[in-house]
Amino acid sequence: MNELELWINFKNGSEEDFTILYREYAPIMFRYGSKLSNDRELVKDAIQQVFFTLWKSKENISTPYSIKNYLLKSLRCEVIKKLTRGIAYETLPEEYSFEEATSYEADLIALQTSEINRERIASVLAQLPARQREVIFLKYYSNLKYEEIAAVMGIGQQSVYKLTYKAIDKLQQLLAKVCAGLFSLAALSEQIQNYGFVL
Numbered sequence: 001m002n003e004l005e006l007w008i009n010f011k012n013g014s015e016e017d018f019t020i021l022y023r024e025y026a027p028i029m030f031r032y033g034s035k036l037s038n039d040r041e042l043v044k045d046a047i048q049q050v051f052f053t054l055w056k057s058k059e060n061i062s063t064p065y066s067i068k069n070y071l072l073k074s075l076r077c078e079v080i081k082k083l084t085r086g087i088a089y090e091t092l093p094e095e096y097s098f099e100e101a102t103s104y105e106a107d108l109i110a111l112q113t114s115e116i117n118r119e120r121i122a123s124v125l126a127q128l129p130a131r132q133r134e135v136i137f138l139k140y141y142s143n144l145k146y147e148e149i150a151a152v153m154g155i156g157q158q159s160v161y162k163l164t165y166k167a168i169d170k171l172q173q174l175l176a177k178v179c180a181g182l183f184s185l186a187a188l189s190e191q192i193q194n195y196g197f198v199l
Contacts, residue, residue, distance in 0.1 A: 022051055129170075
């Protein structure tokens with residue numbers, strides 16, 4: 001059964017399909033939420049709230065283009081609402097808290113074979129500004145398209161392009177410094193592509 005059928009069945013009141021949706025997407029949501037806040041309980045509460053709201057309003061919600069994107073955006077709004085106590089997320093500064101947790105950085109580092117390379121990449125990713133790390137996570141870890149990232153982050157697609165460009169440019173500059181010429185953007189791109197990510 002595909003996700004669209006699950007969604008339609010859930011909207012028609014199927015608790016079984018709702019449970020399947022929860023089991024499939026809650027871990028993805030938790031990983032993403034953990035990047036927005038290092039308060040694990042807050043993230044868990046936010047996920048529960050998203051699914052509670054979904055169940056409560058199942059007859060009134062439409063079928064989204066992408067269920068994953070819909071749930072990530074809902075979670076983002078819920079976490080930020082809990083963190084800011086009602087301040088609209090659109091007004092957050094570019095450097096809002098995008099906490100490091102077991103995440104894209106850890107997963108990317110785990111793919112590397114050399115301890116030296118792992119340390120270098122971890123160091124470089126940690127130096128990116130918060131929103132640049134977030135866009136890298138959504139683009140290369142969650143494999144979202146630019147328009148999907150814009151929807152999840154609540155910003156314009158042009159802003160996503162700029163953030164991605166700045167992140168890649170910053171990665172190139174930092175890698176050039178850290179690796180003293182051992183890596184180029186092409187080499188980084190090739191490494192990422194070899195592990196299933198596409199620049």
